[in-house]
Amino acid sequence: MTMPKPISFANLPTNIEKLERLSNELGKNIYIKRDDQTGIEISGNKIRKLEFAVGEAISNGCDYLITCGGIQSNHARATAAVAAKLGLGAYLVLRGSRDNDIEGNYFLNKMLGAKIKFVTSEEYKDNRAEIMNDIRSQLKKKGHKAYIIPEGASNGVGSLGYYRAMEEILEQEKNMGIKFDAIAMAVGSGGTYAGLYYGNHINKNPATIYGFNVTANREHFQIVVEDLLKEISKYTGKEISVQRKDIDIIDGYVGLGYALSQSKEIDFIHHLARLEGLILDPVYTGKAMFGLVEEIKKGRLDEHNNILFIHTGGLFGWNMEQRGLLK
Numbered sequence: 001m002t003m004p005k006p007i008s009f010a011n012l013p014t015n016i017e018k019l020e021r022l023s024n025e026l027g028k029n030i031y032i033k034r035d036d037q038t039g040i041e042i043s044g045n046k047i048r049k050l051e052f053a054v055g056e057a058i059s060n061g062c063d064y065l066i067t068c069g070g071i072q073s074n075h076a077r078a079t080a081a082v083a084a085k086l087g088l089g090a091y092l093v094l095r096g097s098r099d100n101d102i103e104g105n106y107f108l109n110k111m112l113g114a115k116i117k118f119v120t121s122e123e124y125k126d127n128r129a130e131i132m133n134d135i136r137s138q139l140k141k142k143g144h145k146a147y148i149i150p151e152g153a154s155n156g157v158g159s160l161g162y163y164r165a166m167e168e169i170l171e172q173e174k175n176m177g178i179k180f181d182a183i184a185m186a187v188g189s190g191g192t193y194a195g196l197y198y199g200n201h202i203n204k205n206p207a208t209i210y211g212f213n214v215t216a217n218r219e220h221f222q223i224v225v226e227d228l229l230k231e232i233s234k235y236t237g238k239e240i241s242v243q244r245k246d247i248d249i250i251d252g253y254v255g256l257g258y259a260l261s262q263s264k265e266i267d268f269i270h271h272l273a274r275l276e277g278l279i280l281d282p283v284y285t286g287k288a289m290f291g292l293v294e295e296i297k298k299g300r301l302d303e304h305n306n307i308l309f310i311h312t313g314g315l316f317g318w319n320m321e322q323r324g325l326l327k
Contacts, residue, residue, distance in 0.1 A: 003160055003235055006051035007058060009082060010038035013168045016176065016308065021275045026296050029306045031180065032278070033169065036285075036313040041081035041108070044074050044313020045185075045192050048161030049153035050082050056157050057088075057147035064089040064139050064146035067153070068128050070259060071096030071118075072283070074314050075152045075189075077105040080114035089144065090114040091135050095124040105316045154191030154224075156231025162195025163202075163232065169308070170203060178306060180207050185310035186288035187211035187221050187249060188258075192312060194228035197247065201240045208304070211249045212288035215258035218251035225249075253291035259283045265290050281314030 014037050019030045035045045042050075057065060065083045069076040069092070076092045083090035092114050094106070102110065109116060119131060128151075136146040149158070173179055183200070187193045193211040200209050213221050222244045233239040255262045261282045269286040273279050280286040289309060295301050 004052060004056050004059065004157060006055040006161070006164075007086075009042055009051055009054075009085070010047045012038070012048075013172065014038060016169075016172050019276050019278070022272065022293075025275075026293065028296055028301075028304070031178075031306065031308045033308055033310050035165075036311045036315065038313070041112070042078050042085075043315070044078060045162070045310065046075040046078040046153060046313070047082070048165055049158035049191055049195075050078055050149070050161070052160045053147075053149050053153045053155070053158045054082055054086070057149075058086075060145075060147065062088075062145045062147035064091060064136075064144045065149060066091045066093070066132050066135050066139075066146050067149040068093040068095075068124070068132060068151050070094065072105045072259065072316075074105060074284075074312075074316070076114075077108050077112075077316065079149060079153075080109045080112040083114070084112045089139075089146075091139070091146070092116050093124070093128055093131050093135070094118055095121055108316060150189075152189030152191055154189035154194070154228065156228065156233075156235055159191040159195035159198070159228050159232050160235060162192050163199040163236075164195075166196050166199025166203065166205075170205060180306045180308040182208045182210060182301065182304040182307045183310065184210040184212065184288065184292050184307060186284035186312055187213045188215060188284055190221055190224040190228055192310065193221070193249075194225045194232065196310075197225065197242075198229055198232050198240060201242065202236075202238065208248060210292075211247075212253050212291040213249055213251060214254060214284055214287050217254075218249040221249045222247045250291060250295060253287050253294070255287060261286075268293070278311075279315060280311070284314050285311055 015034045016031055023030045038047045067079045071094045080090045098118050132148050139146045197209045225247050268290045269280050
């Protein structure tokens with residue numbers, strides 16, 4: 001297989017640790033892959049995908065990166081940091097308002113020098129691709145060549161980052177003398193899940209890949225992942241045959257909605273922090289880990305003994321309202 005050459009940003013491989021006390025509570029061996037430790041400004045899962053996407057941008061002679069996300073988007077912040085590191089321009093289309101408190105990822109985006117265009121939820125949902133294309137046209141008039149990265153870098157080239165992460169996990173299994181029979185993660189745009197699913201399938205690995213959607217629903221992401229798997233194959237030259245029903249997205253843990261928190265979710269994050277010294281974020285990993293633990297308690301994952309959770313980062317995403325729910 002041939003893939004585009006990535007640019008190296010992340011601190012890899014990331015560690016895999018056993019959550020001993022959580023494992024004792026649940027009667028399962030729960031491990032966590034610390035992709036929150038890929039860096040500081042570029043921390044989290046997004047950087048693995050950006051390594052490939054930005055590699056393609058550089059190879060195409062681009063000097064500006066355009067992307068989109070919510071006002072506290074981890075992906076937007078990572079893109080701004082990568083652009084600053086490489087001396088590129090960054091233009092972010094953010095769903096939200098400039099009236100928001102300047103905190104978290106929004107604060108870091110401004111510190112990193114990214115240009116920001118705020119749009120309403122409706123504009124973001126219906127017109128974000130058109131808005132980013134308009135920005136690219138405006139930059140072209142000023143002599144720049146811009147590369148558009150979709151939400152979460154979740155396209156075929158971006159998802160290659162987690163195809164490679166799956167190969168990293170398989171190598172770590174050998175070194176650790178363990179075999180994970182399930183791998184779980186949050187699903188917000190689909191690229192992390194699609195890359196891992198593709199890597200798992202192409203390597204004929206028997207693990208089940210579970211995704212916990214933090215927005216939309218199971219059916220939406222099954223379609224998204226199906227399309228991403230086809231896109232990935234255009235880069236690798238090797239298609240895989242997958243039935244939609246085999247894309248294991250576990251619904252029911254979106255709660256109040258994307259980036260909206262309930263007390264029970266925050267209480268769980270608080271409990272895990274004190275239990276394991278591990279901090280999750282309220283938007284992605286907190287909801288997904290809460291969902292994983294609830295599914296285990298309900299007996300729906302009884303067939304699995306060694307479960308690996310992907311910590312995709314997001315520490316900067318805490319806002320004042322969510323922090324206010326902590327007891």
